[in-house]
Amino acid sequence: MCAPDLLGAMAMAIVSAYDYDNPSRFLEHARQFLEMHEAENNLMLGVTSWFATHPERLRSAPYFVVVEDNDVVKGAAMMTPPSNSLSLGRSRQFLRAS
Numbered sequence: 001m002c003a004p005d006l007l008g009a010m011a012m013a014i015v016s017a018y019d020y021d022n023p024s025r026f027l028e029h030a031r032q033f034l035e036m037h038e039a040e041n042n043l044m045l046g047v048t049s050w051f052a053t054h055p056e057r058l059r060s061a062p063y064f065v066v067v068e069d070n071d072v073v074k075g076a077a078m079m080t081p082p083s084n085s086l087s088l089g090r091s092r093q094f095l096r097a098s
Contacts, residue, residue, distance in 0.1 A: 015074075018066045023051035026064035026078070033066075033073035034089050041089040044078055 020026040027048055034041040051062060060081040067075035075090040 014070050016068045018068070020064040021061040023048045023062065023064065026066065027052055029066045030073060030076040034076060037089070044076065044087045044089055047080065048078060
């Protein structure tokens with residue numbers, strides 16, 4: 001691919017990341033994507049849903065991220081305290097294109 005073609009392809013892909021410390025807002029953005037491959041994302045769905053329904057049980061805020069490519073969710077992640085464990089959900093098509 002020559003340089004102008006590469007630049008054109010890069011300009012067409014608009015990747016955005018959105019971070020949340022609120023599990024309900026994260027689920028509003030990511031739930032449909034996560035449920036498309038529920039078996040792969042059941043840990044993230046379950047933990048985040050539990051956090052959303054029991055916010056009083058949180059000792060410190062978890063961290064959530066949603067990644068979009070051209071306004072389509074392609075990935076999601078959560079990091080939970082106190083151990084800061086990380087869980088990822090991703091689109092196979094997005095990974096192949098990267």
